[in-house]
Amino acid sequence: MTQHILIVEDELSIVTLLKYNLEQAGFIVDTSFDGEDAIKKIISNNYDVVILDIMLPKFDGLQVCQYVRNDGNQVPILMLTALNQEEDIVLGLNSGADDYITKPFSPKVLIARIQALLRRSDGLENTRSKTLKLRDLTIYPERFEVYFKKDLLTLTRKEYELLLYFMKNKDLVLSRDQLLQAVWDYDVAGDTRIVDVHVARLREKIEEDKKNPQYIMTVHGFGYKMA
Secondary structure (H helix, E strand, C coil), X not given: CCCEEEEECCCHHHHHHHHHHHHHCCCEEEEECCHHHHHHHHHHCCCCEEEEECCCCCCCHHHHHHHHHHCCCCCCEEEEECCCCHHHHHHHHHCCCCEEEECCCCHHHHHHHHHHHHHHHHHHHCCCCCCEEECCEEEECCCXXXXXXXXXXXXXXXXXXXXHHHHHCCCCCEEHHHHHHHHXXXXXXXXXXXXXXXXXXXXXXXXXXXXXXXXXXXXXXXXXXXX
């Protein structure tokens, strides 16, 4: 089945370049030039991936991402950010984006990131396993549900995947590069900030005291482990 992608970007030259390369790679491509129109299209269509710029007219990319996630839509979102703007990167991930790429970027790298998101998305849908439990935390993979003290948690797709991987590998020390490979499907070492931001978001949801975590522990100099 041909995958359907939405590009949300207000610079025509970038949209033209992306649309051409994505169509050459076999994708069906829609475009949007402002946040308001993007929200309408995401609500009305079943996209496989959304490429979302942060700086947009009407509603910016962060607002679009937050609206989509608050609406319960878990479409994979790849955020476009300014070069080396760490604040934009963190804000984008905290808004619910699954991955990011900084401008300027290579169309080949962007397509590789999209294909990784699609592989992870397909793999998640095809994965079923028994219930996983650790103290007050319970995951029901067959329903894609996570409970903490009987409360159903609202997680993004990537938060869910990361937590599931931790639970399946509890008591093992996992490096950030291992987590990038397992959860984001990166074939080579990438920017590990994406891991740290998602761990921080998970801690806000499953730790009673995120400064003194009891579930996802930091192993200084190595990475993290689910204890």
